[in-house]
Amino acid sequence: MGDKEDYNWHYLTQLKMRIHAHQKVCECLLREGTLSLAQVIRFTQLSKQNVTNALLVLVQHNCVQAFTIQLPGGFEEEPKIMTQYMALHTNIIHHMRFPKFLAIVSKEFGEECKEIFEGLLQHGRLSFNQIMDRHKDKHKADITNGENSTAANVLHENFNKLAQAHYIERCPAHEPFLEPPEQGAKKRTSKSKIADAPPTLEARALAAATPMESLRFLVDVDTLSNGALEDDSKNSPATDIVGEKRKHDCLEPETDIWATNKNKEILWRVNFEEFVRRLRQKFCVSHVTTSLDRGAGIVLNAIYEASRKEETKVKMETTVPLTMDTILEETMKSEEGRSLKLDGVKASLVQLGCEVSAIDFDSDTHSIDLKKIIDQAQSQEVESIVLKKYGREAYRIFRALLKHETLYETDKISIDTFVEKKDVLKILLQLLKDDFVQMERLGNEAQKMDILLWKIHKRSLWAQVLDDMYHAALNLKLRLVHELEQAKDILKGKAVGAEVVQKRKRVGEKWKVLESSLMVLDDAIMLFHDF
Amino acid sequence: MSLLNKRKKPESKTTSGLLDSDKKVLNVIKSKKESAIWLRDLKRDSDLADPIVTKSLKNLITAGLIKEVKHVQFKGRKHYIAAEFEPSQEITGGSWYVDGNLDTAFIEQLKETCLKVIRKLKVATAEGVYDFFKTNRLTNTECTSQQISEILRSMVLDNMIIDVKSTGLAEYHKIPVGQECYRCIAGDKAPITGAMVSIPCGVCPRIRQCTPDGLISPSTCVYFNKWLEF
Ligand code: SF4
Numbered sequence: 025m026g027d028k029e030d031y032n033w034h035y036l037t038q039l040k041m042r043i044h045a046h047q048k049v050c051e052c053l054l055r056e057g058t059l060s061l062a063q064v065i066r067f068t069q070l071s072k073q074n075v076t077n078a079l080l081v082l083v084q085h086n087c088v089q090a091f092t093i094q095l096p097g098g099f100e101e102e103p104k105i106m107t108q109y110m111a112l113h114t115n116i117i118h119h120m121r122f123p124k125f126l127a128i129v130s131k132e133f134g135e136e137c138k139e140i141f142e143g144l145l146q147h148g149r150l151s152f153n154q155i156m157d158r159h160k161d162k163h164k165a166d167i168t169n170g171e172n173s174t175a176a177n178v179l180h181e182n183f184n185k186l187a188q189a190h191y192i193e194r195c196p197a198h199e200p201f202l203e204p205p206e207q208g209a210k211k212r213t214s215k216s217k218i219a220d221a222p223p224t225l226e227a228r229a230l231a232a233a234t235p236m237e238s239l240r241f242l243v244d245v246d247t248l249s250n251g252a253l254e255d256d257s258k259n260s261p262a263t264d265i266v267g268e269k270r271k272h273d274c275l276e277p278e279t280d281i282w283a284t285n286k287n288k289e290i291l292w293r294v295n296f297e298e299f300v301r302r303l304r305q306k307f308c309v310s311h312v313t314t315s316l317d318r319g320a321g322i323v324l325n326a327i328y329e330a331s332r333k334e335e336t337k338v339k340m341e342t343t344v345p346l347t348m349d350t351i352l353e354e355t356m357k358s359e360e361g362r363s364l365k366l367d368g369v370k371a372s373l374v375q376l377g378c379e380v381s382a383i384d385f386d387s388d389t390h391s392i393d394l395k396k397i398i399d400q401a402q403s404q405e406v407e408s409i410v411l412k413k414y415g416r417e418a419y420r421i422f423r424a425l426l427k428h429e430t431l432y433e434t435d436k437i438s439i440d441t442f443v444e445k446k447d448v449l450k451i452l453l454q455l456l457k458d459d460f461v462q463m464e465r466l467g468n469e470a471q472k473m474d475i476l477l478w479k480i481h482k483r484s485l486w487a488q489v490l491d492d493m494y495h496a497a498l499n500l501k502l503r504l505v506h507e508l509e510q511a512k513d514i515l516k517g518k519a520v521g522a523e524v525v526q527k528r529k530r531v532g533e534k535w536k537v538l539e540s541s542l543m544v545l546d547d548a549i550m551l552f553h554d555f
Numbered sequence: 556m557s558l559l560n561k562r563k564k565p566e567s568k569t570t571s572g573l574l575d576s577d578k579k580v581l582n583v584i585k586s587k588k589e590s591a592i593w594l595r596d597l598k599r600d601s602d603l604a605d606p607i608v609t610k611s612l613k614n615l616i617t618a619g620l621i622k623e624v625k626h627v628q629f630k631g632r633k634h635y636i637a638a639e640f641e642p643s644q645e646i647t648g649g650s651w652y653v654d655g656n657l658d659t660a661f662i663e664q665l666k667e668t669c670l671k672v673i674r675k676l677k678v679a680t681a682e683g684v685y686d687f688f689k690t691n692r693l694t695n696t697e698c699t700s701q702q703i704s705e706i707l708r709s710m711v712l713d714n715m716i717i718d719v720k721s722t723g724l725a726e727y728h729k730i731p732v733g734q735e736c737y738r739c740i741a742g743d744k745a746p747i748t749g750a751m752v753s754i755p756c757g758v759c760p761r762i763r764q765c766t767p768d769g770l771i772s773p774s775t776c777v778y779f780n781k782w783l784e785f
Contacts, residue, residue, distance in 0.1 A: 367725070374722045407714075408749035413758045420712040427712075439649065442709050444657045445628050489751075496756035499765065499773040506774035507783070534783050541754050548750035 049078035053111035085148035091229035151289035193295040200232035323372040326354040345389035431477040490552040580611040591636040625655030
């Protein structure tokens with residue numbers, strides 16, 4: 025377990041160097057977990073100013089979330105309000121996915137939206153006015169005064185498009201206040217006590233910070249004018265009151281650092297969640313296209329399009345139920361969809377696991393098992409590792425075990441997989457050594473020897489594979505740094521000549537291979553971690 | 556010993572010319588019936604000196620009273636069985652084994668043919684594939700419908716074909732709804748390769764020992780050197 029955390033952490037630390045903000049503070053929060061300002065100062069041994077600045081940048085780039093809690097007071101002592109900082113692991117990893125996000129926006133909405141979006145990626149958080157300023161700055165040369173207002177309108181329109189698509193969102197509250205847990209626990213009914221374990225402090229903080237759904241993507245008309253809405257941290261009654269209270273009497277100096285909010289403008293940022301959702305959808309479509317056929321991909325894509333606004337979370341287990349009419353209508357919107365016709369759509373739905381009867385009633389709805397698609401893709405990734413590492417027979421054995429689910433006897437495996445008994449045992453022991461399978465012994469008096477039973481612990485194996493992926497990603501990254509380091513002189517030097525050009529070209533090629541492998545590997549990491 | 560008594564009669568003719576030691580060895584072997592006996596167990600059970608057992612075995616084989624069989628799991632161990640018994644499945648390994656070896660050539664050939672049949676039929680049950688075999692006389696060797704079923708299941712494990720439940724619609728219309736049947740992988744593409752297998756670390760036997768600053772590390776890694784050699 026320790027190892028697992030380690031690689032994830034190493035990897036994150038490497039990545040965060042990309043946003044080159046105060047490595048030490050980020051590293052410290054990733055390693056130690058949620059901390060107060062004083063604790064960060066103690067652990068990092070940096071000055072208060074440095075830590076405060078670093079936190080500011082990390083919050084600005086959505087890598088850290090702050091929240092306040094109330095510490096119980098002692099004898100004759102008032103309870104104390106304290107600000108805590110937590111690292112947002114997933115968001116930090118998302119930084120390496122920016123090219124993927126950018127490609128989605130660019131493809132869907134074109135260059136102008138891409139420009140707005142790029143600004144948000146670069147700066148983490150911006151108000152609409154800041155975006156406008158950036159735009160003006162960039163296009164100073166080609167805009168005359170008369171065109172200024174039209175340009176602003178177009179910009180607003182594009183901004184709106186991004187918000188409507190949920191690609192950008194209002195920033196979460198800077199420092200939501202979390203009620204002391206005891207109080208919360210008391211309020212619970214006896215019924216809810218039996219329910220799941222209470223959410224962690226971090227999960228509560230994230231929930232409290234997120235703007236209400238109705239506000240989250242709302243581009244107010246005020247955004248256009250300079251007088252923006254009020255403080256965006258006022259997003260729920262609870263934080264509202266706390267926000268006020270905080271402002272008046274219990275402000276610690278550290279809460280003043282949020283200079284970005286001094287104009288009281290609503291800040292916007294990229295909504296990573298929506299991109300994970302889109303990437304998951306794209307992944308599922310391309311997976312069924314390769315594993316089933318083109319028609320299945322077209323139909324699944326149409327189902328996604330028709331239910332885009334209705335999906336509530338990223339890890340949807342099934343698609344939103346839709347009637348045949350709706351699916352058909354959406355499919356027919358695209359050229360290649362029209363080529364399928366009604367029968368083709370029906371056949372694809374069947375392939376995707378829906379039960380389609382010959383006569384379809386208006387009330388019949390269909391939804392597709394997405395979890396199954398994801399499961400299948402994950403299994404395929406692991407199976408391909410087994411195939412390459414241990415060969416075709418091991419692959420067959422491994423797939424048999426995955427299918428079997430319960431304990432499986434060596435002899436039975438041999439029979440079902442057409443692998444000689446002694447070879448089966450050899451392969452299984454090898455897989456056991458590398459933790460791909462588990463073994464149990466069953467004493468057998470009659471044969472005076474133990475019967476060996478085998479199975480796959482999917483959950484722990486998948487976690488191990490994901491950990492290896494992080495490790496591999498870290499290695500790719502380190503190798504990339506190493507290659508650049510090696511080639512420093514060649515890249516920097518002014519020397520020309522066929523040999524140097526050739527060398528530079530080779531470094532470029534190596535870099536390309538490493539970078540693109542990292543992107544492909546990241547798709548797989550998302551498959552195991554985010555989908 | 557009761558077994559011995561029971562069997563005495565039919566044997567009397569053929570065992571007439573045998574030595575006492577031969578008879579003793581024969582009886583031990585016969586007592587094991589279709590399970591056969593390992594030479595070492597035979598020596599122990601017959602309680603005779605090694606050279607005598609060896610000699611008796613020779614005599615008995617020449618007389619056609621016993622035969623040597625290959626044990627599928629212990630190929631190096633000599634096993635003997637009385638002539639009137641056929642070795643059990645545990646010894647032969649079942650119908651896919653010939654002389655204690657898995658008949659891989661036959662299996663591969665059968666798989667290939669099954670694949671062709673399924674490609675032709677698009678979708679078929681195990682019974683359907685078997686019928687096709689029978690009516691078209693596809694193999695020289697006899698094979699049962701049970702064998703075809705086993706082959707098809709292993710082909711699913713090979714990811715050569717997939718198993719699906721019939722929907723009764725379109726190409727499934729001849730197959731009752733819900734019945735298990737087989738079809739080819741989409742477009743007969745080459746198996747999809749994963750992300751991990753396309754980089755050295757993904758299948759590296761050393762990954763557990765590899766650390767950023769260790770003896771084995773990405774910057775000194777030979778697998779990487781080789782991979783980036785172009
Ligand atoms: S860097 Fe080299 S040694 Fe380390 S895991 Fe990758 S391939 Fe293996």
